[in-house]
Every structure is written in structure tokens, then in C-alpha cells.
Amino acid sequence: MIALYKPSLRSLEQRTWVQPRPSANLSYDDLSCGSVEHREVTVKLRKVLVQNYRSIVDSGTAEIEDGVTVVIGKNEQGKSNFLKAISAFNEGQHFSPNDLPNHLRPDLEDRNASEIPVVTLWFALEAQDRKRLAGVIRNIDLVAELKSVKHYGNNYGFSVVSLAGEEGRIEYAPPDLSAPLEQIRKTAEDLRSKLHAHASRLPPFASNGEKIDQITSALLTSKPDPTDLDNVIKTFTTSIKVLTGVD
Secondary structure (H helix, E strand, O other): EEEEEEEEOOEEEEEEEEOOOOOHHHHHOOOOOOOOOOOOEEEEEEEEEEEEEEEEEOOOEEEEEOOOOOOOOOOOOOOHHHHHHHHHHOOOOOHHHHHHOOOOOHHOOOHHHOOOEEEEEEEEEOOOHHHHHHOEEEOOHEEEEEEEEEEEOOOEEEEEEEEEOOOOEOOOOOOHHHHHHHHHHHHHHHHHHHHHHEEEEEEEEHHHHHHHHHHHHHHHHHHHHHHHHHHHHOOOOHHHHOOOOOO
């Protein structure tokens, strides 16, 4: 929970309460990891940096505590804009020229919108988070935080912060293709049996016996890289189509 206050001479008057807990649902698709299965994991929001947003040029990095985080400031000092910026991090919200600081707008509009940072969030990883992300991010056990930046162009950038505090690019773990590959092999074996049976019934097709074994064996014994799997399937399909004597 984040609370906004403005100080007065006599007391600290409550200004605004924001109810959402400091956590966020981060899906694997948001990370553009290309995983076969869409998964979602809830991670804790730990730090926020707002830049180039309305009245805020640079908020400095704000720590988000468990329970309640208090933002204190006079009227028109950017407390509400700070929260609006965090909300604008959501994928469905988009920045417009009116969101840029007035005195910086001419210069910022001349820059590449995809390179102008607006909201930067750091998400802490706990043991259960690492377990769920183990199949997506390489060396997840060495990652302390996920960092994400939403730019003025409404594009996102993602990186990781190691346990040693060093920031680096996300290296995605290769997807586990053992199950689909096993299914492909079973299909190839079944196809080989059917093609040989067809060759025994149709003399013009019988000359393909050796080719059938070569084509299917190549698929059965191959261990393709995930990025090359499509090419392996296309090669197999093309080879089947050029068999002679097909009725």
C-alpha cells in the first residue's frame, strides 16, 4: 500500500490512500521469452523511478516497503503524478505528449520515443519466484531482481540484477521440447510403417523403400536446436513429397 501525505504546520494531514499491494503479476509473455506455455508469476515491487513524466523530471529511486510506503510532499510537488506514472506502467495505458514535462517537451519530442525512459520498476525475486521462472530465465538462481523500463514510446525494456548487484540482459533458457519431440518421433515411426505397407501394395512405390528409411531415420535420430526445429520439419515434409510413384 502506498500513502500520500502533505505536511502542515500543525500536523501531518492524510492526502491520498492507494490500496493495491506493492506487487504485480508478471507474465512470461510480457518478457517476450517465447515460451510455449503462458504462465504468470506474482513478484514484489521493490523500487520505482519516474522520469520525464508531467511535473516529474527525475524522482530518484524510491524504495517500496512491505505494508505501507509513505510519500510526503507539499501540494503540486508531484505526489499524485508519481502514482499515476506507476499506474501508466500497465500495458493498456499509453503515454501522450501531454505526459511530458512542459519545459522539456520540445527537446524530448525531438528524441526517439522508444529511448526516453518514463517508469522504471524493480521486482524482487523470492524462492518460489525463481522456481517458477527456472524454465524461462537462464541462471535464475543468481538473479536478485527483475528490472523493467517503460519508455515514452510505450515499449518495454527488461533486464536482470544479479545477487552481486550487477545489471545485465536477460538470457532466456531454451524451452523444454522433449515432449513434442517424442510425439514427432512417434508420428515419424507410424508414418514409416504406413509408407512401407503402401510400398508393399503398390509396385511403383516400392522403389522408395530405402528413401523412406533414410528420411524417417534422419528425423528419428536428430536432436535439433529449438530455433532449428521448423527447418527440420520442413525438410522432412519436402522429402516426403518428392517420393516417386505416389498414387
